[in-house]
Amino acid sequence: MGLQGGAAPVVAGAWRGSRRCGAMQHEMRAEYEEGSSGRVAGAPVKIWHMVRGNGTAAMCGRELAPDAETQDADLWATGDSGPFCHSCGAMYLREVP
Numbered sequence: 594m595g596l597q598g599g600a601a602p603v604v605a606g607a608w609r610g611s612r613r614c615g616a617m618q619h620e621m622r623a624e625y626e627e628g629s630s631g632r633v634a635g636a637p638v639k640i641w642h643m644v645r646g647n648g649t650a651a652m653c654g655r656e657l658a659p660d661a662e663t664q665d666a667d668l669w670a671t672g673d674s675g676p677f678c679h680s681c682g683a684m685y686l687r688e689v690p
């Protein structure tokens with residue numbers, strides 16, 4: 594008797610991408626003060642840039658560390674999660690009305 598199993602394995606971990614269907618996905622990526630690395634927990638974020646997909650090149654052209662912290666693009670220009678890069682903001686708002 595009894596049914597067993599059937600539960601789908603839950604993949605825990607690294608996938609933090611947004612599930613929204615969009616033409617183009619963006620996410621914020623942190624730039625740190627010189628000498629700081631994203632690997633250091635609590636490293637001060639100098640400014641947040643916007644990148645397309647999950648690349649490391651900001652829309653303003655700056656190369657960011659692949660291990661830098663990221664944030665959901667929905668948080669752009671909200672509350673006190675900044676400061677934000679103005680160049681990225683201008684381009685981002687042009688792509689995402």
Ligand SMILES: [Zn+2]
Pocket residue numbers: 641642643651652653654655678679680681682
């Ligand atoms: Zn930027």
